[in-house]
Amino acid sequence: MTNLVGTTTERIAALVAPHVDRPFRARQVAHWIVRRHAVSFDDMTDLSLALRRQLGDLFEIRDPEVVASTASGDGSTKYLFRLADGVTVEGVSMPDGSKVTLCLSSQAGCAVGCTFCVTGALGAGRNLTADEIVGQYRIMMRSAHAEAERINIVFMGMGEPLLNTTHLGDALDVLFETVSPKRITVSTAGILPGVRWLAERPRRPKLAISLNAPDQDRRREVMPISARYPLDELMNAVRAFPLERGRRITFEYVLIRGFNDAVDDAVSVARLLRGIPSKVNVIPLNEDPVHFPHLRRPDERTVDGFARALRDAGVTVTVRWSKGLDVAAACGQLRGRHQARSTAGDRVT
Numbered sequence: 429m430t431n432l433v434g435t436t437t438e439r440i441a442a443l444v445a446p447h448v449d450r451p452f453r454a455r456q457v458a459h460w461i462v463r464r465h466a467v468s469f470d471d472m473t474d475l476s477l478a479l480r481r482q483l484g485d486l487f488e489i490r491d492p493e494v495v496a497s498t499a500s501g502d503g504s505t506k507y508l509f510r511l512a513d514g515v516t517v518e519g520v521s522m523p524d525g526s527k528v529t530l531c532l533s534s535q536a537g538c539a540v541g542c543t544f545c546v547t548g549a550l551g552a553g554r555n556l557t558a559d560e561i562v563g564q565y566r567i568m569m570r571s572a573h574a575e576a577e578r579i580n581i582v583f584m585g586m587g588e589p590l591l592n593t594t595h596l597g598d599a600l601d602v603l604f605e606t607v608s609p610k611r612i613t614v615s616t617a618g619i620l621p622g623v624r625w626l627a628e629r630p631r632r633p634k635l636a637i638s639l640n641a642p643d644q645d646r647r648r649e650v651m652p653i654s655a656r657y658p659l660d661e662l663m664n665a666v667r668a669f670p671l672e673r674g675r676r677i678t679f680e681y682v683l684i685r686g687f688n689d690a691v692d693d694a695v696s697v698a699r700l701l702r703g704i705p706s707k708v709n710v711i712p713l714n715e716d717p718v719h720f721p722h723l724r725r726p727d728e729r730t731v732d733g734f735a736r737a738l739r740d741a742g743v744t745v746t747v748r749w750s751k752g753l754d755v756a757a758a759c760g761q762l763r764g765r766h767q768a769r770s771t772a773g774d775r776v777t
């Protein structure tokens with residue numbers, strides 16, 4: 429049965445049109461699914477009971493199943509979603525007053541293998557389809573954020589979104605119907621073909637680059653993908669990335685004690701970003717004694733010193749002490765725990 433989740437208004441209307449008496453009925457159905465996050469045809473109270481039953485026999489409205497949701501002391505909630513084939517992934521909602529940021533997963537694992545990331549340490553997993561990506565958003569919106577005035581979506585959950593461009597593109601087309609592209613960020617470890625793919629799309633979300641080191645040698649150490657997509661080529665692609673007015677590229681920089689946290693490193697990062705409308709999110713490492721016991725978070729003074737050196741060099745900086753630490757929902761901690769496996773051999777390098 430065709431699942432109508434993860435499908436644009438136009439496409440839903442086209443699918444439903446042959447089964448309704450008037451064209452506007454098909455758009456009504458699409459409106460319920462795309463904009464009102466309906467879970468069943470029974471929700472569609474402005475359709476006749478007979479039509480609702482008929483549509484229910486032809487189509488399904490299926491989201492992932494919520495296996496668990498865990499609230500953090502800081503207000504964020506981590507969701508564990510089970511997909512139709514039993515695979516599990518995680519998503520996080522982070523409310524902030526009338527705003528909310530929803531962190532979505534794009535893959536059930538990650539083959540990129542960044543050494544500071546639990547998802548990467550657990551190995552590769554399959555691509556999520558558009559309905560599985562949009563379903564995470566629908567569930568989180570229904571659960572807690574229907575009234576939020578401003579919604580931001582970040583593809584910073586499990587997986588490398590630019591290794592899943594087909595389904596990501598379809599999901600973005602649906603998400604753009606209710607969330608402005610300028611409020612959606614796709615974060616990548618630097619998959620060059622993916623960055624170029626994004627650059628060519630007619631409507632683009634914001635781009636974030638996971639940088640994490642000021643030079644190729646050190647970047648390659650923590651991000652093995654850098655061997656395939658070297659830093660200089662990545663920076664060329666970033667410089668060529670078309671930016672809408674007022675937009676900037678975000679660079680994420682996980683700060684690791686004694687590895688990339690020196691004031692000189694901050695100066696090198698500032699030099700690397702010169703001429704690029706950008707901002708840097710400094711993310712003190714979320715330690716994980718099991719998967720990377722040798723990596724430590726710098727102390728607060730070092731973090732402050734690093735951020736200050738960037739600012740002094742003219743860079744816009746935010747220090748992000750990750751939300752959801754107490755429920756393992758912070759950056760690099762998502763694992764979809766029921767299906768995790770260790771498959772270093774599956775890594776993309």
Ligand code: SF4
Pocket residue numbers: 538539540541542545546547548549585586587588616617638760
């Ligand atoms: S940081 Fe992102 S790209 Fe790197 S391993 Fe983790 S999920 Fe994959």
